[in-house]
Amino acid sequence: MIALNTHLLCLIAxxxxxxxxxxxxxxxxxxxxxxxxxxxxKTRGLVTQIEHLLQDKDDLMMExxxxxxEEHTLDEHSRIRRIALKKLSMSQTTKKNSVLVELR
Amino acid sequence: xxxxxxxxxxxxxxKTPGKNVYETFSSWRYIFVSITVATIxxxxxxxxxxxxIIEPEYLTNEADKRSLRITESVTHRGNIEDRNGEELxxxxxxxxxxxxxxxxxxxxxxxEQEWLESVxxxxxxxxxxxxxxxxxxxxxxxxLAEVLDIELDQxxxxxxxxxxxxxxxxxxxxxxxxxxxxxxxxxxISEQLESHRFYPTGEINANILGLTDLDSQGIExxxxxxxxxxxxxxxxxxxxxxxxxxxxxxxxVLKVKKAAGNLQLSIDQRIQAVAYSELKRAIxxxxxxxxxxxxxxxxxxxxxxxxxxxxxxxxxxxxxxxYKLRNRAxxxxxxxGSTVKPLxxxxxxxxKKTDIDxxxxxxxxxxxxxxxxxxxxxxxxxxxxAMILKKSSNIGVSKLALxxxxxxxxxxxxxxxxxxxxxxxxxxxxxGRLPLRGRWSDFELATMSFGYGITTTTLQLARAYAILGSGxxxxxxxxxxxxxxxxxxxxxxxxxxxEVVSMMEGVSEKGGTAPKAKVEGYRIAGKxxxxxxxxxxxxxxxxxxxFAGLAPASNPRFAIVVMINEPQGDRxxxxxxxxxxxxxxxxxxxxxxxxxxxxxxxSYTYLESN
Numbered sequence: 008m009i010a011l012n013t014h015l016l017c018l019i020a021x022x023x024x025x026x027x028x029x030x031x032x033x034x035x036x037x038x039x040x041x042x043x044x045x046x047x048x049k050t051r052g053l054v055t056q057i058e059h060l061l062q063d064k065d066d067l068m069m070e071x072x073x074x075x076x077e078e079h080t081l082d083e084h085s086r087i088r089r090i091a092l093k094k095l096s097m098s099q100t101t102k103k104n105s106v107l108v109e110l111r
Numbered sequence: 112x113x114x115x116x117x118x119x120x121x122x123x124x125x126k127t128p129g130k131n132v133y134e135t136f137s138s139w140r141y142i143f144v145s146i147t148v149a150t151i152x153x154x155x156x157x158x159x160x161x162x163x164i165i166e167p168e169y170l171t172n173e174a175d176k177r178s179l180r181i182t183e184s185v186t187h188r189g190n191i192e193d194r195n196g197e198e199l200x201x202x203x204x205x206x207x208x209x210x211x212x213x214x215x216x217x218x219x220x221x222x223e224q225e226w227l228e229s230v231x232x233x234x235x236x237x238x239x240x241x242x243x244x245x246x247x248x249x250x251x252x253x254x255l256a257e258v259l260d261i262e263l264d265q266x267x268x269x270x271x272x273x274x275x276x277x278x279x280x281x282x283x284x285x286x287x288x289x290x291x292x293x294x295x296x297x298x299x300i301s302e303q304l305e306s307h308r309f310y311p312t313g314e315i316n317a318n319i320l321g322l323t324d325l326d327s328q329g330i331e332x333x334x335x336x337x338x339x340x341x342x343x344x345x346x347x348x349x350x351x352x353x354x355x356x357x358x359x360x361x362x363x364v365l366k367v368k369k370a371a372g373n374l375q376l377s378i379d380q381r382i383q384a385v386a387y388s389e390l391k392r393a394i395x396x397x398x399x400x401x402x403x404x405x406x407x408x409x410x411x412x413x414x415x416x417x418x419x420x421x422x423x424x425x426x427x428x429x430x431x432x433x434y435k436l437r438n439r440a441x442x443x444x445x446x447x448g449s450t451v452k453p454l455x456x457x458x459x460x461x462x463k464k465t466d467i468d469x470x471x472x473x474x475x476x477x478x479x480x481x482x483x484x485x486x487x488x489x490x491x492x493x494x495x496x497a498m499i500l501k502k503s504s505n506i507g508v509s510k511l512a513l514x515x516x517x518x519x520x521x522x523x524x525x526x527x528x529x530x531x532x533x534x535x536x537x538x539x540x541x542x543g544r545l546p547l548r549g550r551w552s553d554f555e556l557a558t559m560s561f562g563y564g565i566t567t568t569t570l571q572l573a574r575a576y577a578i579l580g581s582g583x584x585x586x587x588x589x590x591x592x593x594x595x596x597x598x599x600x601x602x603x604x605x606x607x608x609x610e611v612v613s614m615m616e617g618v619s620e621k622g623g624t625a626p627k628a629k630v631e632g633y634r635i636a637g638k639x640x641x642x643x644x645x646x647x648x649x650x651x652x653x654x655x656x657x658f659a660g661l662a663p664a665s666n667p668r669f670a671i672v673v674m675i676n677e678p679q680g681d682r683x684x685x686x687x688x689x690x691x692x693x694x695x696x697x698x699x700x701x702x703x704x705x706x707x708x709x710x711x712x713x714s715y716t717y718l719e720s721n
Contacts, residue, residue: 080311
């Protein structure tokens with residue numbers, strides 16, 4: 008039986024050798040198909056990633072806009088003026104306490 | 112058996128000659144198996160071919176139904192900035208909460224009867240269970256009503272609407288509330304992304320910026336005038352999603368996303384804030400009804416500040432009242448009164464009816480024209496042109512005006528931009544009234560020379576003074592920050608404009624009409640105007656106080672007009688009402704814009720760099 012088996016394998020090997028080109032092309036097709044699946048998978052991964060990043064960007068934009076509102080509510084000029092005058096006892100400069108610097 | 116054996120023999124000779132391998136080979140079994148396998152294979156292949164070639168649409172559709180989605184990427188309305196890039200209007204995402212009453216009704220019973228009708232008997236156990244929950248029993252609805260600030264009954268009424276599939280419950284809701292509502296997980300309640308417009312500077316800019324409605328469409332002011340530019344367009348994409356909702360493939364773009372434009376105004380928010388608080392204060396002190404201030408850069412025509420009072424807080428829609436919304440600086444006209452006197456002097460100089468050194472006799476302080484009297488406050492005697500402006504002599508300018516042809520004076524007024532649009536490009540602008548007709552009585556001509564019978568807006572008056580300040584060059588008025596230098600048009604001879612500006616310097620000097628208009632460190636040129644307001648059948652007891660001025664007088668940078676409508680009380684003269692406002696605003700504008708002080712009498716400590 009062992010001899011027979013060897014014999015069958017030999018036959019298969021001979022057959023494969025005989026149709027070497029077809030076998031090669033067949034294997035290339037399989038490889039290419041698998042590679043195709045692999046790249047598609049990878050592309051999908053990347054597309055998902057870019058979508059997530061865009062979403063993150065949108066979220067950061069929203070946060071930025073909300074922070075802008077907060078900033079401008081706090082740095083509103085009349086508010087600063089009021090705080091400067093009342094809380095910090097500051098006053099607008101007069102000609103007596105200001106120095107004129109000429110830039111050329 | 113014979114045949115069988117024969118076959119066996121043949122096989123043996125074919126495959127493995129000399130050795131009997133297939134001892135138990137039965138040929139019918141082999142044929143049966145072959146045919147069965149071949150049939151199954153054929154069936155599978157034909158089914159495959161059928162699905163793949165003849166009828167592929169069905170499964171493709173089914174697959175697409177499960178994976179294709181349309182995603183929307185929302186473009187928020189563009190920001191509005193001042194000239195230093197400080198945001199004056201910002202859009203932030205907000206949500207609208209809406210209900211699908213049909214779906215709500217399928218899960219909740221509003222009446223006892225409905226609830227009883229929904230009772231289903233389980234055929235196996237014979238137990239009775241209601242398929243609907245009683246609406247008022249669920250604590251979630253009262254929680255929703257509370258968080259949305261609606262009465263529960265009102266909510267129930269909305270949800271019971273027959274045949275309705277969509278109803279807004281509340282709009283402009285923030286993220287936290289949406290998260291809370293999502294946790295309630297109520298059937299038929301969903302949210303939708305929209306934007307909320309926020310104005311950090313509040314009432315200061317409310318009149319000029321205007322408002323947007325809930326659908327982010329500009330309905331007033333700049334928001335409306337530049338709606339198209341600010342709006343942008345939300346994009347739509349068809350995408351394929353996987354089981355977890357991740358986008359795995361972008362199929363096609365249905366609507367191209369267009370980023371909204373940000374608008375940069377020429378407004379300087381620092382000056383704007385000072386102008387608004389000063390105006391508000393002056394109106395309160397003088398018990399006036401309304402007022403406006405316009406600050407123009409005379410060399411570019413840009414508006415540095417434009418404020419009105421009364422105003423409103425655009426972030427609180429409850430305050431929305433049409434009369435507060437008006438941008439009075441461009442919509443409301445008034446008779447400019449004595450502030451047109453420098454223009455009359457210019458006209459007389461242009462048409463060579465006088466020269467700068469002429470002395471005019473205004474005594475005895477009154478004169479009769481066509482049976483009517485005009486008069487000065489008191490007898491001023493013989494005075495020159497500068498003194499006429501300093502003392503605001505009606506007789507002086509009337510005498511000049513009477514030397515002019517009516518169409519000559521009108522031509523000058525029209526050169527200064529009266530009776531015409533300023534080109535600011537905002538909605539609701541009125542262009543005042545400059546009557547154009549052939550026949551004028553002397554009295555009408557005289558009154559026109561001190562600002563009656565014509566009307567202007569605050570902005571138009573500011574432009575007229577800006578033309579004087581820029582040496583007779585008219586620049587197009589703009590509320591947008593100019594990227595390129597504006598090209599002006601010479602409408603008044605340069606030397607005449609400069610001479611008139613230097614004549615106007617007397618106004619804040621001792622004996623002038625507005626010593627309170629003085630700005631420390633700078634020379635100013637200006638003119639007061641106090642005109643009675645026309646009512647049906649004549650002039651009433653209300654006044655308009657106007658101060659229009661330029662600074663620094665040696666080389667003007669800003670033209671400012673302060674208009675205060677209907678000041679009450681004894682002090683209604685522009686020199687007391689409008690001039691102090693002018694002084695404060697001008698001082699801030701000059702200091703903030705780093706304009707060099709030009710008053711030699713006020714000495715500064717110099718620190719000279721090499």
